[in-house]
Amino acid sequence: MLLALTASADVIHLKNGRTLWAxxxxxxxxxxxxxxxxxxxxxPASSVERIDAGGVAPVRSGAGRSADLPEITPPTPTFTxxxxxxxxxxxxxxxxxxxxxxxxxxxxxxxxxxxxxxxGKNETDRGNFPQARHYxxxxxHMQPNNSTLLVYYSACLLRTGHAxxxxxxxxxxxxxxxxxxxxxxxxxxxxxxxxxxPDAIRSWxxxxxxRPDATVRQYLAxxxxxxxxxxxxxxxxxxxxxxxxxxxxxxxxxRHDLLATLESAYDDLVRDLGYSPRNNIAVTxxxxxxxxxxxxxxxxxxxxxxxxxxxxISGITSMTSELARILKHELxxxxxxxxxxxxxxxxxxxxxxxxxxxxxxxxxGRPLAQLFASGNEIPYNVLExxxxxxxxxxxxxxxxxxxxxxxxxxxxxGVSEIPRILERxxxxxxxxxxxxxxxxxxxxxxxxxxxxxxxxxxxx
Numbered sequence: 374m375l376l377a378l379t380a381s382a383d384v385i386h387l388k389n390g391r392t393l394w395a396x397x398x399x400x401x402x403x404x405x406x407x408x409x410x411x412x413x414x415x416x417p418a419s420s421v422e423r424i425d426a427g428g429v430a431p432v433r434s435g436a437g438r439s440a441d442l443p444e445i446t447p448p449t450p451t452f453t454x455x456x457x458x459x460x461x462x463x464x465x466x467x468x469x470x471x472x473x474x475x476x477x478x479x480x481x482x483x484x485x486x487x488x489x490x491x492x493g494k495n496e497t498d499r500g501n502f503p504q505a506r507h508y509x510x511x512x513x514h515m516q517p518n519n520s521t522l523l524v525y526y527s528a529c530l531l532r533t534g535h536a537x538x539x540x541x542x543x544x545x546x547x548x549x550x551x552x553x554x555x556x557x558x559x560x561x562x563x564x565x566x567x568x569x570x571p572d573a574i575r576s577w578x579x580x581x582x583x584r585p586d587a588t589v590r591q592y593l594a595x596x597x598x599x600x601x602x603x604x605x606x607x608x609x610x611x612x613x614x615x616x617x618x619x620x621x622x623x624x625x626x627x628r629h630d631l632l633a634t635l636e637s638a639y640d641d642l643v644r645d646l647g648y649s650p651r652n653n654i655a656v657t658x659x660x661x662x663x664x665x666x667x668x669x670x671x672x673x674x675x676x677x678x679x680x681x682x683x684x685x686i687s688g689i690t691s692m693t694s695e696l697a698r699i700l701k702h703e704l705x706x707x708x709x710x711x712x713x714x715x716x717x718x719x720x721x722x723x724x725x726x727x728x729x730x731x732x733x734x735x736x737x738g739r740p741l742a743q744l745f746a747s748g749n750e751i752p753y754n755v756l757e758x759x760x761x762x763x764x765x766x767x768x769x770x771x772x773x774x775x776x777x778x779x780x781x782x783x784x785x786x787g788v789s790e791i792p793r794i795l796e797r798x799x800x801x802x803x804x805x806x807x808x809x810x811x812x813x814x815x816x817x818x819x820x821x822x823x824x825x826x827x828x829x830x831x832x833x
Contacts, residue, residue, distance in 0.1 A: 383407070384425040385416075398424055403748070416755075417748035458487045466499065468492045468508075486515040490522055497525065501801030502532045502714040520550035524559045533799070534711030536566035537652040547576070554584035561589070566680050568615055568655040570596050570603075595667075602667050603657065610653070613639050617657040623686070630692040631658075631700070638701040642708050642729065647792055654707050655681040662687075671761055671768075675699060678706040702730040712792065714799040720756035721804070723772055724779025725791060734777040738831030741773050745824040750774055753816045757804060778819070781826050786812045 383398045385407065395407035405421050461472045476488045493508030509526040516522060523546035530539035543563040546556040561576035577593040580586065609616040611632040618628060635656065643649045659667065664685035668677050677683045682703045689696060705726040709717050734741060744750045751771055760771050782790060790811050797807035805815045814822060 386422045386425065400424075416752045419748065455487055455491070458484060459491055462488045462491050463495045466495065468495055482515040486512045486519070486522075489515075490519075490525070493525065493529070496801070497529060499801040500714070500716055501799075502529050503799060504801075505529050506533060518545070518549050520546045520553055520556050523549065524553075524555055527559050527563055531563055531566055532714050534651055534714075536563055539563045540567050540569075552583060554580045554586065554589075557583070558586065558589050561592070565592065565596055567652070568681070570600050574600060598667050602659070602663050606657070611636055613650070613653055615653050615655045617655065619658070619660070622660060623658060624690065627689075627691055631656075631696075634692055634697050635700055635704065638697075638704050641701070642705060645729065645788065646708055646712065648708060648712050650707055650711050654704070657681060657683050658686050659683060660685065660687045671763075674761075676703050678703040678710075680710075682707070698730040698732075702726045705729040709795060712795040712799065716798040716801075717795060718753075718757035718804045719760055720753060720771070720775040720778065721794070722775075723760070724775035724777075727772065727776040728779045728783060732776055734773060734780055735831075737773050738777070738827065741777055742824075742827035742831045744770070744774075745820070745827050750820075753778075753804075753819065777827065778823060781823055782812060785822075785826070 383395045385395060385398065385405065398405065398407045400406075400418065403418055405416050405418050405424070458476075461476070462469055473488055473492060476485050479485075489508045489512035493505045493512065496502070496505035496508060506526070506529045509522060509529055512519075512522055513526060523542050527539045527543040527546060530536070530542065540563050543556070543560040546553070547560045550556045557576050557580035561573040561580065564570075564576060565573035574593060574596050577589050577596070580589055581593070603617055606617045606619055609618070609628055609632065614632060614635050616628060616632060623631075664670070664677075664683060665674075668674070668679070668683055670677050676685065676699050682700070684696075684699065684703070686696070703726070706722060709722050709725055741750075751767070751774060756771055756774065760768050763771055779791075782794075793811045794807050797810055798804070802810065808814050808816075808819065812819075
């Protein structure tokens with residue numbers, strides 16, 4: 374729900390074909406240092422092909438946005454007195470709580486609803502979805518049928534793991550504004566996240582009739598692939614999961630064991646992370662080919678969590694230790710996504726998931742130590758985004774670095790720091806800000822600490 378913004382920036386072209394965008398770049402003999410907003414990064418000079426000045430940076434919407442949490446253009450606000458209230462309530466990107474309190478004392482419900490909406494919108498733009506939810510709820514008390522507010526609130530609930538709760542608000546928005554493509558699009562996103570795929574398809578088709586939208590069209594195509602592939606699937610349920618499967622591909626005993634394994638992993642994660650997801654989690658079992666047809670994932674992908682756990686089980690007829698590890702890995706992503714409001718960088722997300730499934734970096738610790746010592750590791754800021762475009766070799770290195778770093782944070786600072794980092798991210802902090810507030814390290818310090826830790830643990 375963020376407005377698209379562009380700005381002049383320097384463009385760092387890496388030798389592996391990737392590009393980085395920076396507000397300012399500084400070069401030393403061995404390193405290229407650059408700033409993005411309030412954060413500073415550094416990469417080996419040997420990995421840089423060239424630096425161009427004066428490019429146009431793409432939208433930056435926060436670290437690690439999950440694939441199931443879309444960005445759509447927000448509807449035009451429909452609040453009175455917006456221009457007058459905006460200057461009072463928001464200054465320099467921050468909500469003026471004293472101004473809000475003053476407006477509360479004036480007891481003008483229309484103006485106060487506008488003020489709460491603007492405060493919520495500002496927190497949404499900053500990525501602080503828990504606080505945005507609080508402001509939107511206050512506005513809803515005064516204007517419960519404002520379609521714009523309902524769309525924003527539905528999106529906020531979706532981003533904080535409350536898809537089932539968001540459904541009634543998204544449905545109300547569509548009833549109040551049946552000709553709004555935004556309300557219909559948001560209803561589709563909430564329905565899809567709530568495991569109501571046929572309903573989502575209908576909502577998105579209605580939205581596209583009213584206004585073309587590339588994001589909605591992309592999600593519609595994905596939902597139609599899923600619906601076609603799963604047209605004959607059956608469903609089982611347990612306390613925390615909705616299991617979709619093709620009846621002839623799995624036995625009843627296997628499905629029972631699979632749900633029992635998921636429930637056990639769920640309990641482990643609640644204990645380890647101190648958190649419990651609010652809604653049942655959808656899990657779909659595919660044949661190998663159907664999995665890739667539906668997800669369009671790269672060939673090296675073993676499973677996928679895009680808001681739903683998608684597991685290829687071709688040739689597997691009973692629970693195995695490897696399948697149990699995969700299930701726990703993918704389930705961890707659901708926990709992390711909700712705990713961070715979808716803002717966890719991929720390296721931390723994948724690192725936590727690998728730690729939870731029981732993997733250790735020991736098997737490739739020595740080459741990883743050499744990689745860091747030589748400055749040829751993949752920089753953390755590059756690992757903030759999706760790994761899906763990586764080659765097999767790049768993906769292997771990315772997962773190894775992610776696992777080792779998560780192990781380092783756990784072993785050096787304690788497992789309790791991981792939920793604290795995720796909480797900071799959910800409140801809109803950048804990754805480096807969240808790290809500085811918890812383990813007191815930015816990316817440069819984390820790299821240096823990791824280099825020493827890997828050398829001490831595995832040698833060079």
